[in-house]
Each structure stands twice: as structure tokens, then as C-alpha cells.
Amino acid sequence: MLFNSLEFAFFLPIVFCLYWLCNKNLKLQNGVLLLSSYYFYSCWDWRFLSLIILSTIVDYCIGLGLKNESHSISIRKLLLWISIGVNIGLLGFFKYYNFFIEQFTAAFTLFGTSFEGSTISIILPVGISFYTFQTLSYTIDVCRKKIEPTTNVLAFSAFVSFFPQLVAGPIERASNLLPQFIKKKQFDYTSAVDGMRQILWGLFKKMIIADNCAEIANTIFYSPADYSASTLVLGAVFFAFQIYGDFSGYSDIAIGTARLFGFNLMKNFSFPYFSRDIAEFWRRWHISLSTWFRDYVYIPLGGSKTSKAKQIRNVFIVFLVSGFWHGANWTFIIWGALNALFFLPLLLSKQNRTHLDTVAQGKLFPSVRELAAMTSTFLLTAIAWVFFRAESMSHAAEYFQYMFDWTLFTMPVLISKVSISTTLILLLIFVLIEWLGRENEYAIENIERLLNRFLRWCFYAIVIAAIIVFTPTEQNPFIYFQF
Amino acid sequence: MMRFLKHIVLFSVFASLPIALFLGLTAHLNTNIVFKKQGGHLYSRINEIPKFPKVDVLFVGSSHAYRGFDIRLFTKNGISSFNLGSSSQSPIQSLYVLEKYLDSIDCEKIVFEVSPQAFSSDGIESALDMISNDNMNWRTVKMGLEAQHMKVFNTLLYSAYRQFLNLDSNFSEEKTKGKDTYISGGFVERQQQEFRKSASTHYEIRQRQLAAFEKIVEVIKGRGIELILVQAPVTLAEYKMYESNEKFDALMSTYSVYYNFNKLITLSDSVHFYDSHHLNQYGVEVFNNALVDFITK
Numbered sequence A: 001m002l003f004n005s006l007e008f009a010f011f012l013p014i015v016f017c018l019y020w021l022c023n024k025n026l027k028l029q030n031g032v033l034l035l036s037s038y039y040f041y042s043c044w045d046w047r048f049l050s051l052i053i054l055s056t057i058v059d060y061c062i063g064l065g066l067k068n069e070s071h072s073i074s075i076r077k078l079l080l081w082i083s084i085g086v087n088i089g090l091l092g093f094f095k096y097y098n099f100f101i102e103q104f105t106a107a108f109t110l111f112g113t114s115f116e117g118s119t120i121s122i123i124l125p126v127g128i129s130f131y132t133f134q135t136l137s138y139t140i141d142v143c144r145k146k147i148e149p150t151t152n153v154l155a156f157s158a159f160v161s162f163f164p165q166l167v168a169g170p171i172e173r174a175s176n177l178l179p180q181f182i183k184k185k186q187f188d189y190t191s192a193v194d195g196m197r198q199i200l201w202g203l204f205k206k207m208i209i210a211d212n213c214a215e216i217a218n219t220i221f222y223s224p225a226d227y228s229a230s231t232l233v234l235g236a237v238f239f240a241f242q243i244y245g246d247f248s249g250y251s252d253i254a255i256g257t258a259r260l261f262g263f264n265l266m267k268n269f270s271f272p273y274f275s276r277d278i279a280e281f282w283r284r285w286h287i288s289l290s291t292w293f294r295d296y297v298y299i300p301l302g303g304s305k306t307s308k309a310k311q312i313r314n315v316f317i318v319f320l321v322s323g324f325w326h327g328a329n330w331t332f333i334i335w336g337a338l339n340a341l342f343f344l345p346l347l348l349s350k351q352n353r354t355h356l357d358t359v360a361q362g363k364l365f366p367s368v369r370e371l372a373a374m375t376s377t378f379l380l381t382a383i384a385w386v387f388f389r390a391e392s393m394s395h396a397a398e399y400f401q402y403m404f405d406w407t408l409f410t411m412p413v414l415i416s417k418v419s420i421s422t423t424l425i426l427l428l429i430f431v432l433i434e435w436l437g438r439e440n441e442y443a444i445e446n447i448e449r450l451l452n453r454f455l456r457w458c459f460y461a462i463v464i465a466a467i468i469v470f471t472p473t474e475q476n477p478f479i480y481f482q483f
Numbered sequence B: 001m002m003r004f005l006k007h008i009v010l011f012s013v014f015a016s017l018p019i020a021l022f023l024g025l026t027a028h029l030n031t032n033i034v035f036k037k038q039g040g041h042l043y044s045r046i047n048e049i050p051k052f053p054k055v056d057v058l059f060v061g062s063s064h065a066y067r068g069f070d071i072r073l074f075t076k077n078g079i080s081s082f083n084l085g086s087s088s089q090s091p092i093q094s095l096y097v098l099e100k101y102l103d104s105i106d107c108e109k110i111v112f113e114v115s116p117q118a119f120s121s122d123g124i125e126s127a128l129d130m131i132s133n134d135n136m137n138w139r140t141v142k143m144g145l146e147a148q149h150m151k152v153f154n155t156l157l158y159s160a161y162r163q164f165l166n167l168d169s170n171f172s173e174e175k176t177k178g179k180d181t182y183i184s185g186g187f188v189e190r191q192q193q194e195f196r197k198s199a200s201t202h203y204e205i206r207q208r209q210l211a212a213f214e215k216i217v218e219v220i221k222g223r224g225i226e227l228i229l230v231q232a233p234v235t236l237a238e239y240k241m242y243e244s245n246e247k248f249d250a251l252m253s254t255y256s257v258y259y260n261f262n263k264l265i266t267l268s269d270s271v272h273f274y275d276s277h278h279l280n281q282y283g284v285e286v287f288n289n290a291l292v293d294f295i296t297k
Helices: A006-021 A026-067 A072-108 A128-143 A153-161 A174-182 A189-222 A229-260 A279-282 A285-297 A310-328 A330-348 A367-391 A395-402 A420-436 A451-470 B002-025 B042-051 B071-076 B091-100 B117-118 B124-133 B137-145 B150-164 B207-222 B245-251 B281-296
Strands: B054-060 B081-083 B104-115 B178-183 B187-190 B226-231 B257-260
Touching: A006 A229, A026 A072, A026 A128, A026 A153, A026 A174, A072 A128, A072 B042, A128 A174, A128 A285, A153 A174, A153 A367, A174 B245, A189 A229, A189 A420, A189 A451, A229 A367, A229 A395, A229 A420, A279 A285, A279 A330, A285 A310, A285 B054, A310 A330, A330 A395, A367 B150, A451 B002, A451 B150, B042 B124, B054 B071, B054 B091, B054 B226, B071 B281, B081 B245, B091 B124, B091 B137, B091 B207, B091 B281, B104 B207, B104 B281, B117 B207, B117 B245, B124 B137, B137 B150, B207 B226, B207 B245, B226 B245, B226 B281, B245 B257
Parallel strands: B054 B081, B054 B104, B104 B226, B226 B257
Antiparallel strands: B178 B187
């Protein structure tokens, strides 16, 4: 059930009404959320609900085990490793089994010996990378005594499977989300309206920006040999906007939907393409995953408070693992490595925390220097995205081979019926709105203060109409579902 | 809560006017609603159905069909025919047209144009073509709703509104649109033009299309009509875009008599095609003459 589908348009109001009809009974509310989340997930494949339930039971029980103060440190560590083993084991099997078998086979063949592993046909359960990391954060935080383990199995189950962020995040921390399932809620009009507004903006990003850019990016990426270098650069730029619109759009819908139920999810994107360097970009892109790796991998490894050699090692580990988290393909690993290479000079020269504020804060226009910094950062990320988008290393190599030749200085040409001009105009409007709203949680958050109700409603109506008019015929599923 | 719900209702009422206005103002963009009866002359084709109550062969399929089966060439060979092909027609829409019009056209054989492209299609383009050109009935509404696509819903609503107010009573479709000329009986002839390669995409067969196709086979065979499955020729590069051609051939052969003309005749991109998918008139003649041989065998 996609957020931009007709099914979801029926599902959401029904769950919303049921949930608030039960607002005198927290258990009933959590029950409604749990059942609807399970239903939501089973719309993809009900069989994989068992994995969520298994993860829930294991981590709930381990949480209870960790609650016992009489356990020695070694038992606590053992419990934690069981949780890590089960969660990463499931993830590893469903996501990486075939990849490792193929790599082992290739490696053994290279050294002239044979390896008897055979790949099997495995379906990747939707959202497994997201909920696995979410539940892991719970057991790790309980083990570190950062949060108290819960004894409320219903609240915990609802926390693990909360449908707005179940399949593509934001990857929540138990410390933020779990207490919200235990606290009684009152309907908040302002919060609900804000949620609706964020959903609308998310739909705009997904259905207009991402899906229109996808049409062009897919055409170009499918046969790079057919296009000039300048067109391939354009393809990379369109993909950069596609993935941003797609994933941040999903996050906006998820956060907005959660707000309708009185939940506050963490921010996942903060206008990353207005970053002045790669370090700032990574503070603004997929924040829930970046901070997860920071808290549970980077800092435990020593972070930046260690020797230079170890700092470099830590940065590479985090970026490579982050790349590998996205998929069992060398393209993601190279994408991670490339970002590590972009990031390292900033870290080593202690420039990685230069830009902690918002670009051109309080101003309408950026300075020339800021504009140049944003453009170069965007181009670096767009180049890295080529690896992310490519289906294989040879595909990426082919793309780069054709991207750097003399035709780089010619006008881009598309041999298809895709309307590039309409998409460019839409992109321009989108970037402008995002720029004007860059100091808010999401671009149109501030509209409440800027416009009166009549103008606001006109604006919403126009956004809805634009979605109706400009959504392309070919719909694309959310990219991050495959992770 | 009540205030919130009340405002949702009020906004829905309020928004309908600006939305309608915006849709009207952006009509010329024609991106997400089909305002006009256009496409591959489907309107003319449907209106001609009463003129062809009995034919030897009925052609069904995508533009490969209505641009590929020239009924004049079949008439020359003593075969009467009618072409019910339409733009990007996928099995879902073929099933729709057959269920709707098979009672009106008595035919001995149906030549059903099949291709991996049609089976991989989401059917949206074709659904839009059907809804905007055909007279609506409950079958049209059902087909439109099943498409689960906003553009189809928009067009469905708009067409229903036009039909309800009888706004198309004076509409008549031009025979010649650009380089295309409609030939009575359903064929569309393209003026000679230089070959231009068109963009290709990756194909993956959809289960929904396969299910619709199986229903078609059942409907046709249930009526005692001979079914001939034909894969029309496309350029070699286009043909190779689908990686499982052998599997597709094997699959089609299990349903009925099946001819893959990509293997049966040899054509040249620049001589016989005007783009990657479509034959020029010279190519149509080669293809149709070969097909006549197979039909009359």
C-alpha cells in the first residue's frame, strides 16, 4: 500500500477515525494502531509479518532480561548480542545472503578453487532494514541504560510496527517514539492541520518532482550510450532531484501521518541540497540513518576523538556500512566510499563542523560564495548518485565513460517524448519554495503565519490541482522501499 | 476533532472551485487529464463498427495493430477485415473492447497482436484513449476504476460529464492528423518519413495483463472464433530490449496459434520502419503479405 495510492486514501481516514474514537482508552488506541500497522504491512506480503513479530518478541524479551539488575555485565552483553544476532541475522539472510555467496564464488574462482555455495531465490521483505535498526536501537539503549525497558508489550509492538514509518523510516529511536505510545493523547487541532500540510507537501515532492524527474532519469540511465555527455550530466541531476523528492517526500508523508495520530517523529531531511559542504549535506540527508550510524557505530569506534588514522578508519567504516545498508551491490559500497572521500578532507582539516547554521540565514539571497559552495556540493553528490542509481558497476562505468567526453559542452538532447521543459519549470518552482522555507521543519510549514486562511486554502487547492495535473502517467514506487 | 473534520469538509467544498479552475487553465498542458478525443483515431474506429457487422478477420491490439494491419491489403486478397486496435492497447483494454463490441462484429478469426511491451504496460495510456473516445457504460467505468490512476479518474469524470451534457454531439474527427491518415476499416497510414529511433524501455510482464489475456483467450474460444496470436515486427534493437523473447514465444504458443514475425520475416530499420516500433507503408505491405499467407494456410 503506497502512500500515494487510492488504498491509502481510504485506509488513513478509517484508521484516523477509529483511533480517535478510542481516545479514552490508550490500550485500545495502541491496539488500533497495531492491527492497522499489521494490515498495512500485510498488503505487501502477509508472510513477512512473522519477521516483524519475531523481532518484536525477541527485543521485548531481551529488554525485560536487561531490566533485571542482578544480571552481570557479561550476561547483559550476551543478551545484547542475541538481539544483534537475531536482527542482523535476519537482515543478513534476506538482504545479503546471495551477495555474499556470489562474492565468495567469484573470489574462490579467482584463486583457482571452487566454492559450492548456490544462490537461492529470496524475496526482500519491505522495510526490513528500517524496522531492524529501530528495534536494535531499543536493545542497545536499554543495555546502555539510556532508557528504561518497557513492560508494555502492546505499546512496544505498536512502536516496532508503527505504519507511517514502518517501511521506509524515519528510523526512530526508542527514546523518542516509545514513550509516545505510553502517554495518553489528546487530539490537537494545530498538530493535525500541520500533519495534513506536511502530507500534502510530501505528495507534491513525490508525485510531481520525483516521478517527473524519474521519467527523464530512467530514460537516460537506461541507455547512456545513446546520449551526449551533457545529457548524461542532466540525467544525474534529475536523478538527484528524483531521489530527494522521493525519499524526503515519503518522510514528509510519514511524519505528517504520524502527527495526525498525535506522534512526533524525528526530522529526516533538512534541505540537503542547500548544503555548503559534504559534511553539512550528511547532517541534512537521511538524518535518522546518519545519526543512527553516528550513535551506534561511529562514536563507539572512537569517533573523531582519536588518532588521525583511526578517524580515517572510522569515517570509512561508517560510510561503507551506510552504503552497504542500502543494498547488496558494489555500487552502493562505492557510493559510500566516494562520500567518505569527499568527507575526509573536511574532517582532517577540522572543517567538518563549519556550517552548522542554515545558509543565508535571514536573507533572501545567498552570497556568491555560498552559491558556489552549494553548487559544488550539489554536483559532488550528483556524481556520487550515479553509482547509487546504476544497476551494476559496469553500468556506472559506462555512464561515466560517456559522461566525460567532448559532448559535455553541447546542448543536452533527449530522444524521447518526455517533456523536459515542464519538469524543469516544476523543479524551479519547487527549489524556490524550498529555498524560501529552508529555515522551517519543512518548506511550507510557515504558510500558517504568512497567509490568511483564504489564501492558504487557495494555495493548498493549487498544490492539489498541480498534483492532479502534473503527476506523470507512469507511477514509480518509492525508491527506498527496496532497502 | 470535530473542528478538524468540519474544516476538512469545508476545504473540500472550497477547493473544488480553484481546482476546477486550475484544471481548466492548464488544459492545454494536457498532462494529467485527457480533455479531447484524440490518439490513434479510436473515435472514428468505434463509430465505424456498425458498418462492419460481419468480417472474416478482426484485428485487435496496440498501435502495432492499427498501424500494422492494413485492411486494404487483406481485401485485395479476398479477406474482409476490421481493425479494432488502439494506442498502447494492452490485454486489459483488449478484453474491454472485445467484451463490449464482439456482439456487434461477427468474425471468423481474431488476429490478436501480442508483444512483451503490451504485457508490460500499466495500461494507463490505453485506458485514457478508450475512456476519452468511447461511449461510456458500466464496463468503461469498471475498467477506469481498475486502472487506479489519477489521470484515468480525471478523464473518467470529465468524459462522464461531457457525455451527460451531450457536449460531443457535434464532434467529428479529422481523417488526417499530421502525418497520419485514417483509412475506413480502422487502419492508420503514416506518410513516408525518415526512420527515427525512439526511446526504449525495459519490459517486465505484469500478472494483471497476463490474467486479462487468459480471459480474452477464454472469451474468444468460448465463442468458437479462431484465435491467431501475432507478434508484429519491431526493429532488432527494440526486439532485444526484452530479454526473454524465447520464454515469451513459448508462453504464447501454449494459448493458440502464434506467429512471431520478428523471426519470420527479415526487415531493415531504415527501409521498413519509421520508428523503433512502427512499420512504414512499405514494411506494412511486406508484413501483411506474409501474414495473409499464414492466415490462408
